[in-house]
Amino acid sequence: MTFVTRADVAARAGTSVAVVSYVVNDGPRSVAPATRQRVQRAIEELGYVPNRSAQALAGSRTFACGLLLPDISNPFFASLAHALQDEAMRHGLTLLLGDSGGDKDREQRLLATFLEQRVRALIVVGVDDSPHLEAATRYGVPVVMLDRGNSSPEFSSVCIDNYAAARHGTEFLIEAGHRRVGFVGGPHGLGVAAQRLAGFRAALQDHGIEEVPAWNFSGEFSKQSGYEIGSTISQLPDRPDAVFVSSDQQAIGLLAALLDRSVRVPADVAMVSLDGTDDGRYTRPPLTSVLQPVDQIARQTMDMVTGSRHTAPSRVTIPHRLILGRSSGSAREADPAHSPPHPGGDLEAHTAVNTQQRSYE
Numbered sequence: 223m224t225f226v227t228r229a230d231v232a233a234r235a236g237t238s239v240a241v242v243s244y245v246v247n248d249g250p251r252s253v254a255p256a257t258r259q260r261v262q263r264a265i266e267e268l269g270y271v272p273n274r275s276a277q278a279l280a281g282s283r284t285f286a287c288g289l290l291l292p293d294i295s296n297p298f299f300a301s302l303a304h305a306l307q308d309e310a311m312r313h314g315l316t317l318l319l320g321d322s323g324g325d326k327d328r329e330q331r332l333l334a335t336f337l338e339q340r341v342r343a344l345i346v347v348g349v350d351d352s353p354h355l356e357a358a359t360r361y362g363v364p365v366v367m368l369d370r371g372n373s374s375p376e377f378s379s380v381c382i383d384n385y386a387a388a389r390h391g392t393e394f395l396i397e398a399g400h401r402r403v404g405f406v407g408g409p410h411g412l413g414v415a416a417q418r419l420a421g422f423r424a425a426l427q428d429h430g431i432e433e434v435p436a437w438n439f440s441g442e443f444s445k446q447s448g449y450e451i452g453s454t455i456s457q458l459p460d461r462p463d464a465v466f467v468s469s470d471q472q473a474i475g476l477l478a479a480l481l482d483r484s485v486r487v488p489a490d491v492a493m494v495s496l497d498g499t500d501d502g503r504y505t506r507p508p509l510t511s512v513l514q515p516v517d518q519i520a521r522q523t524m525d526m527v528t529g530s531r532h533t534a535p536s537r538v539t540i541p542h543r544l545i546l547g548r549s550s551g552s553a554r555e556a557d558p559a560h561s562p563p564h565p566g567g568d569l570e571a572h573t574a575v576n577t578q579q580r581s582y583e
Contacts (some may be wrong), residue, residue, distance in 0.1 A: 224360060225340075226270045234264035246272050269360055271337045286316040287527055288336030289345045290329065290353075294321040296443065296471060297499045298514065299347065302368070305520035306345065313528050315342065322349055330354055337361060343527040351413045364535075366523050369514075370414045378535040380522045384414050384496075387512045387542045388421030388466065389495040394510070395464040397427050398550060400492055404437030404462035406451055406472050415440065418468045418496065437462045441472065448475025455491070456483040463491060464473075464550075468495035473509055477549070488551030498545050507548035515540060 226343045235242065237257055244251050245261040253261070262269075289306060291299045310317040318341065320332035329349050336344060337357055343364040346353055351370060358365050359376055367379040380410075395403055405422045408415030426433055436458070441447030448471065455461055456479060461534060467473040473495035480487055487493055487507060495502065498513025518540050526536070 226268045228270075230268055230375050231261060231264045231270050233249060234268060235260040235509060237261060237388045251503070268459050269357065271334065271357065271361070284316075284342060285314065286318050286339060286341050287340070287343045287345060288318050288320060288446045290322060290330075290332055290334075290336070290343040291347050292322050292324050295318070297501050298470065298497045298516075299501060302516045302519065305516040306376075309520045309524035311471060313524055315524070315527070324349055326350070333357070337363065339527035345523060345527070350411070359472050364527065366526050368519065368523065370412070370437075376535060378526050379537045380519050382514050382519075382539060382542045383539050384417035385421040385424070387416035387496055387514075388468065389422075389425045390542070390544060391496060391510075391512045392425035392466045393428070393467070395466060395492060395494055395550060396425060396431065398464075398492065399443050400464035401431055402434075402437075402463045403431065404434070404455070404465040405439065406448065406467040407438070407440040408443050408468050410440055415468065422466050434462070436460075437465075443469040443471055448472035448477075449479045450475075452476035452479025453483070456480055456485045461491065461538060463489075464491050465491060467493060467495040470495045470499045470502050470509060470511055473511070473549075474501060474505055477505055477509075477523070487549055492551040493549040495549075498543075503547075509545075510547040510550035513543050513545050564575055 228239050228246070228397060232242045233240045235257070236259065241253055241257060242261055244253050245258050246265075279567050287310060289303060291303060294300055294303065301464055303317075307317045318336065318339065320336065322329035322332060326349050331351070333344070333346075333355070334357070341363065343366065344355070345368060346355070347369045348367070355365055355377065365377040367377050367381075369381055392403060392405075403426065405419065407419050407422075423433060437455075439451045439454070441451055448467070448469075451472070455465070455476070465476070467476060473493060477487055477493065480491060485491055494510045494512070496512045496514070498511045498515075502509035502511050522538050522540065526538075
C-alpha cells in the first residue's frame with residue numbers, strides 16, 4: 223500500500239506542504255489556528271504517519287523490524303529478543319526494540335514510532351490479547367504475533383501450544399505420584415493464562431482428580447507475584463503436595479517463599495513450571511520446566527518476516543519439550559517413553575513430548 227504523504231495532507235487541507243511540515247514539526251514558523259485545525263483534521267482523516275526515516279523519504283521501507291515486548295526485564299522475553307536479534311542479523315536486518323512496560327498507552331506510542339520509522343515488519347508480544355494494530359494493517363506492514371497467540375486472520379503468529387504445554391507439565395506431576403496438585407496461573411483476562419489453566423484442568427480430569435479451588439492462584443508473570451502466592455500456600459492448613467506454575471519467574475518467587483518458610487521442595491511441595499529459561503538452572507533445586515524453544519520461535523518468525531511480502535498470514539505452533547530438573551521430585555529417567563500421550567493429531571504440529579535432562583554447572 224502507498225503511504226500517505228505530506229502532499230496528500232496539504233491537498234486535503236487546501237494548503238502547502240510547507241505549512242503541513244510546520245504543523246507536524248510544531249515550527250519553525252507559526253500557523254494560524256484555523257489552518258492548523260484543517261491540517262490536523264486532514265492528518266486524522268487520511269491516517270498520515272510522519273516519516274522520520276531518511277530512507278523512507280524515497281517511499282521505501284527500511285531494513286529494520288520493530289520488536290515490541292511487554293517487559294524486557296523478564297528473562298524469557300530477554301532471551302527471545304536475543305534470539306530474534308541473531309536471526310535478524312542472519313537475514314541482514316536490524317531489530318528495533320520497544321518495551322511497553324505493560325502499559326497500553328506506551329505500547330501505542332511505540333507502535334506509532336515503529337511505523338514512523340517505516341519498519342519492514344512488526345513483531346509483537348502485546349500487553350493484552352488485543353494490541354491496536356489498525357495502522358499497520360492500513361499501511362500493509364506485516365505483523366507476527368508471539369507468545370500470546372493470535373485471533374485475527376490478518377496477522378501471522380508463532381508460539382507453542384500453551385494448553386498442551388500446561389497439560390504435559392501437570393501430567394508429569396501426576397504420573398510422578400502426586401494427586402493433590404495446585405495451579406499458579408497468569409493474569410485474569412489474558413488468553414495465554416486461560417489456555418494454561420485449561421491444560422491443567424484437562425490433565426486433572428483425565429486422571430480423575432478433582433480440582434481444589436483453594437489451590438488455584440493467579441497473578442502477574444513475576445517473581446514478586448510468585449513469592450506472594452508461595453507465602454499464601456505455605457500457610458494453608460491443607461496445602462497441595464505439588465504445583466504447576468505457569469511461568470519460571472513465578473516459580474522462582476514461589477520457591478523462595480516456600481524455602482523461607484521451611485517448606486521443602488520437592489519433599490513437601492513438588493513443582494513444574496513453564497518457560498525453560500536459564501534462570502531455572504540456578505535455583506535450588508533446579509526447576510523442572512516446560513521449555514519454550516526461543517531459538518526455533520525466532521527462526522520461524524524471521525523466516526515469516528523475510529517472506530511476508532509473498533505469503534499469506536499463517537499460524538505456526540512450535541513443539542515444546544520438558545526439561546527435567548529436581549523441583550518435581552521425580553526419580554524416573556528422562557525418557558520420551560515416560561511422557562504422557564497427547565490427543566490432537568500430528569504431534570509435530572501440536573507439541574513434542576520428549577524430555578531432556580537439565581545440565582548443571
